[in-house]
Amino acid sequence: MKIKSLFQNITIKRADIFTILVVFFFTMVFVGVLVEEMYKDYERALEQSSIAKNPELSNSDILEQNQKKLKSLLIKTVLAIITLSFIIFAIFLGLNTLFSKLLQRDTQTFLDALKRALDMEEPISAKNIFFQDFREMAGYANEMVAKINEQKKSLKELNFGLEERVKKKTEALLEINKNLEEEKIFSQELLKSQKEFLRYTVHETNTPLSVILTSIELYLMKNPKDRQLSKIEAATKNIFSIYDDLSYLVKKDHIEYKKTVVNLNNFLSSRVDFFREVAAFSLLEFIYHAPSEELHIHFNETKLQRIIDNTLTNAIKYTLPNEKVDVVLLQVGAFAEFVVSSKSKTIQDTDRVFDAYYREEKAKDGFGLGLRLVKSICEEEGVGVSVSSDASLTTFRYRFKVMGE
Amino acid sequence: MKILLLEDEVMLSESISEYLESQGHQVESFFNGLDALSAIQERSYDLLVLDITVPGLDGLSFLEKIHELKIHASAIYISALVDIEDSPVLMIWDVMTT
Incomplete structure (x- = not known):
C-alpha cells in the first residue's frame, strides 16, 4: 500500500x-x-x-x-x-x-x-x-483552462453584447439616417417650394408693376404731374428695384448673362434720372458728374444695373436728409470709376456692409441683400470695389476696366 | 405703323396699346394666339408684339407658324417669364420710355 x-x-x-x-x-x-x-x-x-x-x-x-x-x-x-x-x-x-x-x-x-x-x-x-x-501541471493546466474558458465565455458574452449593441446602434443610426434623409428631402422640397414661390412671385409681380409704371407714364403724357402721382411713381420705382434684385437672384444660376458694349455715361445717367425723383422724396439731391469723354465697358447690362441701382438706392436710404448725393463717373488710367458719395451716419464696419443680411441700422427697412448681390457680381466680373466712411462722407467706389485701354 | 399685339393680360395690353397709339401707331390687340394667327393670314402687319404665354397658341409657336406660312414681319417678344434673360416686359418698358 x-x-x-x-x-x-x-x-x-x-x-x-x-x-x-x-x-x-x-x-x-x-x-x-x-x-x-x-x-x-x-x-x-x-x-x-x-x-x-x-x-x-x-x-x-x-x-x-x-x-x-x-x-x-x-x-x-x-x-x-x-x-x-x-x-x-x-x-x-x-x-x-x-x-x-x-x-x-x-x-x-x-x-x-x-x-x-x-x-x-x-x-x-x-x-x-x-x-x-x-x-x-494538470492541476495548473485545469486552472488555466478554466480561466481561459471563463475568459472565453465572458469574451463571448461581451462579443454578443457588443454585437447586440452594434446592432442596436446600427439600427438607431439607420433610423437617424432615415430621418435625416427625410428631413433632407423635406428641406429640399421646402427650398424647391421657396424657389418656386419666389419665381412665381417674381413672375406675377412683373405684369402689375409694368402696368403701374406704364399707366403712370401714360397719365403724365396727358396730365400735369402732381405730387401724389410722383410719390406713387417713386415708390413703384423702389419696388421695381427690389423686384429686379429678386428677379436677378432667381435667374442668375440658370441664365447666361451676355456681355455687350455699354456706354457707361449714358447708362449711369439714365439710372440717376430713374432714381432722381425717388431721391427728391427723401429730401436728397442727386448731382451727377459726368466726364467729358465717353467711357465704354464690356459688361452685362443687367449686372451693371444691379450694381448701380443698389448703390443709388442704398445712398437714398442712408444719406442724411437735405444732403446731396454726388454720383461721379471718371477715368483713372485704364479704369472707369463710378463713385457715389454722401453724408450719412458713419459705417462702423465697412468690411461687413457687403455681407448677406448685414444691416448696421436695424431701424431702416431692407433685406441686407442688395450690397451682397453687388459684391458677388463685382467678384464675378473683376470689378474693384471699396468703401470708406467717416462722419463727413461715406463713399462707395467701383472700378471697371475701360474698353480700348 | 400697323402693329399686332398679342397679350392676354388685359391691363397690360391696354397700357401698351394706349402708349403705342399715343405715338401714332395703329394697334390691333389679341388675347388668344389662334385669333392672332387668323388675323395675320388675312392682314399684314409691320410689327408683332408678342407675349410668350398666351392661350390657344403661345407666342413662340405663333412665330413658328407664320414662318411656315412665309409671312414676314418684325417681332418683339414680351414676357414676365423669369427664365428668360432680360425680362421682356421691362425691355418693352424701356423701349417705350426712351
Whole structure:
C-alpha cells in the first residue's frame, strides 16, 4: 500500500533519486557478497598457506601455489566486478527505460488531455498520469483552462453584447439616417417650394408693376404731374428695384448673362434720372458728374444695373436728409470709376456692409441683400470695389476696366 | 405703323396699346394666339408684339407658324417669364420710355 502510494506521487526528481538509490543498494549488495566471497577465499588461502607450511613442501612450491591462488582470486574478482557492472547497468537501463516510457506516456497523456481541455472544455484527468509533476501541471493546466474558458465565455458574452449593441446602434443610426434623409428631402422640397414661390412671385409681380409704371407714364403724357402721382411713381420705382434684385437672384444660376458694349455715361445717367425723383422724396439731391469723354465697358447690362441701382438706392436710404448725393463717373488710367458719395451716419464696419443680411441700422427697412448681390457680381466680373466712411462722407467706389485701354 | 399685339393680360395690353397709339401707331390687340394667327393670314402687319404665354397658341409657336406660312414681319417678344434673360416686359418698358 505504501509502495503504491509512493508510486502514485512519484516525481521525475524522485524517480531519479529512486534509481540512484536502487543502483547504490544493489551495488552495495553485490559489493558485500563479493567482499564476503573474497574474505572466504582469503581464509581458505590462509588455511592452505598453513598447510603449505608443511615441511614436506619446498618454498618454491608454496610460492607457486600461492601465486596460482592469487591469480585465480584476481580473475574471480575481475569477473565479479564486470558481472556487477553489467547487472547495475542492466538495472539502470531497465529503470531508465521504464521511467522514460512513463515520462513519454505522461507527456502524451497530458498533451492529449490539454488539447481536449482547450477544444472541448473538458478538465484534464490526473487519473492516468504517473508522475506527480504532470499531475501538478494538470492541476495548473485545469486552472488555466478554466480561466481561459471563463475568459472565453465572458469574451463571448461581451462579443454578443457588443454585437447586440452594434446592432442596436446600427439600427438607431439607420433610423437617424432615415430621418435625416427625410428631413433632407423635406428641406429640399421646402427650398424647391421657396424657389418656386419666389419665381412665381417674381413672375406675377412683373405684369402689375409694368402696368403701374406704364399707366403712370401714360397719365403724365396727358396730365400735369402732381405730387401724389410722383410719390406713387417713386415708390413703384423702389419696388421695381427690389423686384429686379429678386428677379436677378432667381435667374442668375440658370441664365447666361451676355456681355455687350455699354456706354457707361449714358447708362449711369439714365439710372440717376430713374432714381432722381425717388431721391427728391427723401429730401436728397442727386448731382451727377459726368466726364467729358465717353467711357465704354464690356459688361452685362443687367449686372451693371444691379450694381448701380443698389448703390443709388442704398445712398437714398442712408444719406442724411437735405444732403446731396454726388454720383461721379471718371477715368483713372485704364479704369472707369463710378463713385457715389454722401453724408450719412458713419459705417462702423465697412468690411461687413457687403455681407448677406448685414444691416448696421436695424431701424431702416431692407433685406441686407442688395450690397451682397453687388459684391458677388463685382467678384464675378473683376470689378474693384471699396468703401470708406467717416462722419463727413461715406463713399462707395467701383472700378471697371475701360474698353480700348 | 400697323402693329399686332398679342397679350392676354388685359391691363397690360391696354397700357401698351394706349402708349403705342399715343405715338401714332395703329394697334390691333389679341388675347388668344389662334385669333392672332387668323388675323395675320388675312392682314399684314409691320410689327408683332408678342407675349410668350398666351392661350390657344403661345407666342413662340405663333412665330413658328407664320414662318411656315412665309409671312414676314418684325417681332418683339414680351414676357414676365423669369427664365428668360432680360425680362421682356421691362425691355418693352424701356423701349417705350426712351
